[in-house]
Amino acid sequence: MTVRFFHTSDWHLGQFFHNHERDYEHNQFLNWLLEQIQEKQPNALLIAGDIFDVVNPASSAQKQLYQFLTDAHAIAPHMQTLMIAGNHDSGYRIEQVEPFLAKFNAKAVGIISKQNQQFDLDRLLVPIYDANKNIIAWCLTLPYLRSAEITGLNEQTTNSQNAIAYLHQQLIAAAKARKQPDQALILMSHAHMQGGETSDSERPIVVGNEEALSTALFDDVIDYVALGHLHKPQKVGQTHIRYSGSPIPLSFSEINYKHQVLEISIDPTQTxxxxxxxxxxxxxxxxxxxxxxxxxxxxxxxxxALASGEIEDIDQREYVEIEYHTDTPPAPNLRQQFEEALAPNRYRLVRISRRYLNSDQNNQQQAAINLDPPTPAKLFQNLWEKQGYGADDTVMKDFLSLVDEAQKSLEDDANA
Structure with missing residues (x-):
């Protein structure tokens, strides 16, 4: 029996792009996705993490998700929606509305639970059904793996690397035991895989001191690996191991990405x-x-030379980033000059940066107007460099590990 599903990820609902809301862009994407669901009627929709942009999303972002699930169920009542938490999400938050999600044939896996000194594999193995309620596939759901959640369980999980390998082995073994010859195995994970191409908008994932994972974790029995975290659509090593990518550009570095949703069909009976x-x-x-x-x-x-013609709604106006090259200090009214050169009421000038023509000077001095709020990593890096220390990847990874653990602690306190 063929299983057909959509693979998408990294919606980042509620994102502010240089202090501008993106509700309009996300609504356009979600409306387009509903059209695809209505036309294609897939068995499942897989959302591979980073559903929201922050762990405590605004009510408007949550409303977008729940309205989408409501509408999707209305037009495709047999379709299952399976979601996992990414590193931007609160795993507890997306799981706490489980009774509501069940009414719309949806399920969220946010955290790795343990029972009797073992991983609770049953809740990570989710069956996918056809319209006649026959199981046609199993989805192995692996949310973002925080070190504190997966280490220290037994002698196999003394560190993050061992714990990740052990969890994959146990989960895949359990899936093999349940799988029938006419059923597919799909693994959905939010992780940074070795060889994946990044943009400048992905928050680094650090598990211990090892960030990127190996595709060797995936047994050959897995028919498809649906990945989230990297925003560029890409395969990793093999054709069936893929990042779907983000649905909208989340930074200017993603301006040329071909954003997509992947429609996958697997017939396990074929060789x-x-x-x-x-x-x-x-x-x-x-x-x-x-x-x-x-x-x-x-x-x-x-x-x-950019197009003219007003766009009335500011949320629909186009974004502009400028990098100007000079050897001399800028005029005080330079921003005004740039804005006056743009067609009125069509663009949003959100970032201006300067690059010196003299390469030596450029390496020493950079001036940028960036309206994004500073991240903990950026603040730490600036402080580190001001103290006269050189770049040190190990120090930065250790700091990001501490940030990750602090974030996890805050989530635990909030859900206690």
Missing amino acids: DESRFQMESLAIPRSVQLHRIKGTIPEVLAQLS
């Missing part, structure tokens, strides 16, 4: 190439981004 089929469903971009670079005269010329 040839027809066993696995994949189609990329291209997501329309609802708000454009522009990166403008050059000397000040070149930048002004490029800004003037």
Whole structure:
């Protein structure tokens, strides 16, 4: 029996892009996804983590998710929606509404539970049904693995690397024991895999001091690995191990990404190439981004050449980032010059940075207007460098580990 499902991830509902809300862009994506669901009627929708942008999302972001689940169930009542927590999510938060999710044929796995000094594998193995309630696949759900949740269980989990390997081995073994010949095995995970290409908007995932995981964790019996965390759509090693990518660009570094939802079909009874089929469903971009670079005269010329015509709703206006090249201090009214070169009421100038033409000077001095709030990692890095210490990846990884543990502690306190 063929199982058909959609693979998506990294929605980051509630994200502020240079202090601008993105509700409009997310609504456009969700409405488009509902159209695909209505047309294709898949057996399942897999959301591989980072559903929200922060662990305590605004009520508007939560409403977006729950309204989507309500609408999706109305147009495809047999479709299951399976979600896992990413490193941006609170695993406890997405699980605490389980009774509500069940009414819409949805399930969220946010944390790794333990029972009797063993991982609770039963709750991580989720059956996927056809319209006649026959099991056609098993989904192995692995949310973001925080070190504190997976280590210290037994002699196999003394450190994060061992714990991750042990959890995968145990979960895959349990899935093999349940799997029938006509059932597929799908593994959904939120992780940074070795060889994956990153953008500048992904928050580093650090488990102990080892960030990227190996695809060797995935047994050959797994028919498809649905990954979340990296925002660029890509395969990792093999065709069936994939990041779907984010549905909208979450930074200017993602301006050229081809955002998509993956439609996957697996027929476990086949042994040839027809066993696995994949189609990329291209997501329309609802708000454009522009990166403008050059000397000040070149930048002004490029800004003037952009399309004109007002966009009434500010949430639909296009984003502009400028990097101007100069050897001299900028004029006090430079930002005003840039804004006046843009067509009125069409663009949002959200970032201006300066790069010196002299390479030596450029390496020593950078000036940027960045309206994003500083992250703990950035603040620590700036402080570290101001003290005269050089770049040290080990120190940064250790600091990020502490941040991660602090965040987990806050979540535990909030859900105690």
